[in-house]
Amino acid sequence: MTQVGDGPSAPLSVAAGEVLAERYRLERHIADDGAGRQVWRGVDEVLRRPVAIVMRQPGGESAEEMLNAAVAASRVNHGNLVGVYDAIDEGTRAFVVREWIDGAALRELVAEEGNFDAERTTAVLHGVAGAVAALHSSGMAHGNVHPGTVLIANDGRVVLTDARDDGNASLERDTRAIGACGYFMLTGHWPKEGGRAPSVLPDGRRDSAGALSAPRQVRAGVPTYLDDLVMDLLNPELSPPSAQVLAAELSRLDIADQQLFGAGPSTLRFVEENETAEPGRTPTPKLVAVGGVALALIITGMVLGVKALNANADPRNNAQPTAGSSTGSVNPRPVTLTAAQVRIVDPKGDRKETENAARVVDGDPDTAWKTNGYTRANFGGSKPGMGILVNLGEVRHVASVKVQLTLPGARAQLRVGDADPGDSMIGDGKINETYEAIGDVQITAKTTVFPADLKTQYVLIWFTELPLENANSANPYKIGVEEISVEVQ
Structure with a gap:
């Protein structure tokens, strides 16, 4: 629920x-x-x-x-x-x-199943950090990150909900709350250093002096890298990294998601237990176990902690990692795109909709590239989709792609490929056939951020379904793209 x-x-x-x-x-x-x-x-x-x-x-x-x-x-x-x-x-x-999310709050799952292991904790933190980073990129703080607002859907999706705008929200508090969520998953306790949370959650374990006990002091089996990360995020004497940097580092460690459960950003892959459900209750899905040896092999030599992420950071802007950081991470930065770097991909169209692509990078949200109107959301059944191809000029490490639309309701994919076979119906057909989809979303807002962590030269924003623009029109389904921006590391 x-x-x-x-x-x-x-x-x-x-x-x-x-x-x-x-x-x-x-x-x-x-x-x-x-x-x-x-x-x-x-x-x-x-x-x-x-x-x-x-x-x-x-x-x-x-x-x-x-x-x-x-x-x-x-x-x-x-x-x-x-x-x-x-x-x-x-x-x-x-x-x-x-x-509506069919699933359960993180608070409920820990209460029912007990403390999470390191792999499951890392996967959930990855999803939460990605959500917070997207909000922060838009200039908004969430202000209400805690185990009651982190949901795990039955399909494994990690979902952050219920943002607040009460004047107390801040980017730093959001990032520290992510660390507190990690502490909660590992110990079942919510440290007051994490900020607001339901009063029913017990405070973190503390020593005789009142200092917060580390997760590995509360329970056995917590790896050092995760223990250090959580405690550093909760340490008021350390400036936390930006949510973007934290999400990028967690993506490297999200073994349960990326390495052992296949593709799909910030999604927990579950298997159902072989048990009969209680009347009226769906069996709670369990995360497939990951061997500690595999995790140890992948993180050998990797230092993950706020001190590493924040090396030589400027405290005024929430931790700008340097090139000498042991993680090698840098804050994402926008790419300046020109009209020559974007074009419309329309594999089965008459090429009449391929004009005005330059409007998506002109910096003016009042201009837009628009599709024609169609009788049905699937382009009237006339084509598999349409999209905008962005040529970055060279292979870049893409962190995110942001798309500003004229209205919500479309379904879109983020795709990547190795080449542009040419601005023609044949070339566009090859793009549709060969480009790999790395993200597929039902767009519920005018501004959409596709998270990414990959190296590529060509990025395609591909629309497969159009929103309803005007129900009174004979061709009511269409979309317009006002602006596209790409951030790289």
């Missing part, structure tokens, strides 16, 4: 079956969070999909923080961030409509 925390039960003034904004039907009351908001499972009757609805009564000024945070989060699309679909203030009540 989608859950944002525990709290006192609020009196219900709405009931199952009620339709909000002539669109969102309430199905089941799930819980009330610590802020007194009601959490419901509902259905979007227009798109016929399940949604989570978080309601606050009354609306107006008392709901501004919730609504502002939802609107800000809706502008950032990332595979590890919950999709935010709508935010409505009706005066007497206000509510946020977001993606």
Whole structure:
């Protein structure tokens, strides 16, 4: 289920079956969070999909923080961030409509299954850090990272939800909270150094002087690299690295995700236990075990700790690693793209939609390259898709690709390839056949960030489904791309 925390039960003034904004039907009351908001499972009757609805009564000024945070989060699309679909203030009540996640909160999983091992902890931290890094890249702090807002979907996806905008959020607090999540997964305790968390979680273990005990002092089997990382992130005397640097380093160590479970960024691969589920309850999926020897072989010689990530850092900008850092990481930086470096890929079109590609790199969000209108979301069944090819000029280490669209609702992939076979129908067909997809998302916001950690010269943003732009049009499905930016390491 989608859950944002525990709290006192609020009196219900709405009931199952009620339709909000002539669109969102309430199905089941799930819980009330610590802020007194009601959490419901509902259905979007227009798109016929399940949604989570978080309601606050009354609306107006008392709901501004919730609504502002939802609107800000809706502008950032990332595979590890919950999709935010709508935010409505009706005066007497206000509510946020977001993606429904079938799964459980991190808090619930640790309570049911016990402490996580190092591999599973690293995989979850990788997903959370990636989500936080995407928010930070947009200029927004999450402000509410804790085991109740980190969800693990039944398909293994790590999802961060319920951002706050209460004036206390900061980039540094988010990064320290990631470390606290690691401490919680390893020990079952939430250290107060991690900031806000549900009051039901016990504080971290402490010695007689009140100092926080390291995870390996609480339980056996915690590897040194993970113990050091968690404790460094919680150490107020050390400036934490940026979330982008932290996510990049965790991606190197996410063995459970990248090395042993196949491709798929920040996704935990699960197998079902051979057991019969209790009536009305789905068996909790278990992470496939990873041998400690494999992990040790891969991280031999690697130093992972905030001191290493923060070598010679400028404390004013949250840790800028130097070229001499033992990890070799650098903060991502944007690439200046010209019109000559972008073109439209349309393998089965009439080439009429291949004009105006330069608008996606002109720095003006008021201009855009746009598709024609189509009768159905799949380009009317006339083609496998369309996309924008970016030639970086040489092989670069791509950290992320950011796409700003005219409206949300499209489905897109990030693809990479070795060459551009030519600006023609035949060349575009070869691109469609040979370029490898490394990310596939249903875009729920106008701004989408595709995380990446790979070396390539050619990047393709490939659209397979179009959003509905105008239901009254004979060809209502189309999309426009306002800006594309690429960050490299």
